Amino acid sequence: MWFRRDLRVIDNTALLQAAKHSPQGLIGIFIITPQTWVAHHRAPCQIAFLLKNLQDLSKTLADYNIPLLIRTVPRYDGCAKLLLNIMKEQQCNTLYFNKEYEYDEQQRDNKIIDTLFQLNFFIKAYDDQTIVPPGAIVSKTLQPYQIFTPFKSRWLQYLSVKQNYLAAGKPKIQFKLSLAADLVPSHVKEFNNQFNLSAWPIGTKAAVKRLRQFVKKKVKHYAKHRDFPALSATSELSPYLTLGILSLRQCVTELLKQTSQGTLEGLLTYAGARTWLNELVWREFYKHLIYYFPWVCKKQAFKKETDQLPWSYNQRLFITWCRGQTGYPLVDAAMRCLNQTGWLSNRLRMLVAMFLAKNLLLDWRLGEAYFMEHLLDGDFAANNGGWQWAASTGTDAVPYFRIFNPITQSKKFDPQGKFIRQYCPELAYLDNKKIHQPFRYVKVKELGYPEPIVNLARSRELVVRYFNKLRQINKL
Numbered sequence: 083m084w085f086r087r088d089l090r091v092i093d094n095t096a097l098l099q100a101a102k103h104s105p106q107g108l109i110g111i112f113i114i115t116p117q118t119w120v121a122h123h124r125a126p127c128q129i130a131f132l133l134k135n136l137q138d139l140s141k142t143l144a145d146y147n148i149p150l151l152i153r154t155v156p157r158y159d160g161c162a163k164l165l166l167n168i169m170k171e172q173q174c175n176t177l178y179f180n181k182e183y184e185y186d187e188q189q190r191d192n193k194i195i196d197t198l199f200q201l202n203f204f205i206k207a208y209d210d211q212t213i214v215p216p217g218a219i220v221s222k223t224l225q226p227y228q229i230f231t232p233f234k235s236r237w238l239q240y241l242s243v244k245q246n247y248l249a250a251g252k253p254k255i256q257f258k259l260s261l262a263a264d265l266v267p268s269h270v271k272e273f274n275n276q277f278n279l280s281a282w283p284i285g286t287k288a289a290v291k292r293l294r295q296f297v298k299k300k301v302k303h304y305a306k307h308r309d310f311p312a313l314s315a316t317s318e319l320s321p322y323l324t325l326g327i328l329s330l331r332q333c334v335t336e337l338l339k340q341t342s343q344g345t346l347e348g349l350l351t352y353a354g355a356r357t358w359l360n361e362l363v364w365r366e367f368y369k370h371l372i373y374y375f376p377w378v379c380k381k382q383a384f385k386k387e388t389d390q391l392p393w394s395y396n397q398r399l400f401i402t403w404c405r406g407q408t409g410y411p412l413v414d415a416a417m418r419c420l421n422q423t424g425w426l427s428n429r430l431r432m433l434v435a436m437f438l439a440k441n442l443l444l445d446w447r448l449g450e451a452y453f454m455e456h457l458l459d460g461d462f463a464a465n466n467g468g469w470q471w472a473a474s475t476g477t478d479a480v481p482y483f484r485i486f487n488p489i490t491q492s493k494k495f496d497p498q499g500k501f502i503r504q505y506c507p508e509l510a511y512l513d514n515k516k517i518h519q520p521f522r523y524v525k526v527k528e529l530g531y532p533e534p535i536v537n538l539a540r541s542r543e544l545v546v547r548y549f550n551k552l553r554q555i556n557k558l
């Protein structure tokens with residue numbers, strides 16, 4: 083069983099099948115591919131989190147008599163040979179794994195399937211990352227969905243028939259093998275390991291505990307509170323979902339349990355639960371998009387014509403944004419939070435992404451890569467989807483003329499400036515009025531805080547003009 087981004091024992095489709103069909107024992111393997119991870123901008127904090135969770139997985143698998151091998155090849159292109167050698171050495175006849183849908187991952191898997199199949203090995207690949215598998219639902223005209231709302235309706239309809247949204251159980255204990263598990267390395271040299279993970283307890287058990295607490299205490303207020311960064315009102319489960327330490331089915335199962343609802347339709351009558359489920363479906367929507375429109379995995383915009391926009395690559399502006407030194411307090415607090423913690427709420431991700439693309443007119447791909455390099459939950463589909471939404475280059479994206487104003491957002495979602503004060507201590511003593519736009523009231527440089535790097539009204543006007551021109555040229 084080849085583990086990838088499905089680091090759990092419970093409700094793991096491929097693992098359950100492998101365990102069911104391996105009377106002579108089952109071996110687990112995880113492959114570290116540092117050069118590909120660097121090329122994919124994987125964040126050092128995510129790799130540190132991954133290694134800790136691998137240790138936990140290895141321990142749990144030992145209870146099932148499944149030794150976990152940990153091997154390293156520089157890049158994905160080395161995986162086929164490595165797996166082939168191990169399968170020959172250990173006399174395995176079938177490779178089990180759960181599918182991944184990004185372009186590079188699909189190419190890698192196709193090569194492996196080709197290599198093994200030609201040598202008479204069996205391969206069993208399962209849809210597990212999403213509740214509704216990519217490819218399973220299309221529109222009435224047999225086209226992939228490009229708009230979220232009809233996708234979601236069809237998603238719900240599909241599940242009301244299939245009823246396959248509940249988490250499955252654990253595998254049975256396996257025949258004991260003489261093979262020992264490998265030690266999980268404490269670090270991968272290409273990635274700095276100095277990251278404080280104390281806010282992110284390790285393992286599926288911890289993730290389930292977090293899920294239960296969220297569903298029990300917070301989900302009912304989710305719709306109302308989720309945009310207020312000082313309230314920590316969201317589940318903070320994304321790092322677990324990204325690495326498959328927790329599955330989406332486990333989330334839905336828990337929601338149904340806690341709301342005493344037997345069906346998804348029933349669940350939709352609860353405001354908080356409905357809104358949260360909506361977000362889980364966004365996650366699925368973006369996975370379906372990368373499957374059907376693989377060019378987004380190759381650095382191209384979903385709406386290809388938007389690549390004609392005069393995106394800027396100004397290093398000074400970019401570095402200022404990265405460091406949280408733009409002169410707009412909520413943007414700066416958010417970027418500093420990302421740099422320090424590896425995590426950011428959705429509202430703040432949208433805000434800083436839109437600021438980069440629409441106010442600084444920087445190429446959204448710069449921000450996309452920066453996010454991946456810093457996020458604990460960096461997930462290609464969700465990140466690319468989020469960036470293309472904010473930059474209005476994606477499908478079902480925010481209209482190009484709708485641009486969040488960082489000052490208005492700040493007054494609305496951090497009215498007392500609590501979040502700003504936490505990450506911009508140089509502004510901590512300003513009152514609740516001044517803290518949102520200090521440059522209007524005080525000499526910010528004397529506080530050690532920068533002047534705004536861009537004029538909001540002028541940059542807004544410029545970007546709208548560019549998009550209008552693009553529409554004219556392309557007759558949209």
Ligand SMILES: Cc1cc2nc3c(=O)[nH]c(=O)nc-3n(C[C@H](O)[C@H](O)[C@H](O)COP(=O)(O)OP(=O)(O)OC[C@H]3O[C@@H](n4cnc5c(N)ncnc54)[C@H](O)[C@@H]3O)c2cc1C
Pocket residue numbers: 308316317318319320321323324361362364365366368426427428429431432435453457459460461462464465466467468469472
């Ligand atoms: C520019 C940008 C970049 C993003 N990059 C990532 C990323 O790399 N990895 C990632 O997991 N999410 C990403 N998101 C989506 C979203 O911001 C995070 O999933 C969410 O903030 C995680 O916090 P949470 O677990 O508390 O979410 P909750 O609000 O509790 O939501 C529950 C789960 O639903 C999913 N989800 C929620 N919102 C979205 C969304 N808009 N799109 C897709 N899935 C969603 C996540 O898996 C999340 O854990 C990005 C959004 C934007 C705007």
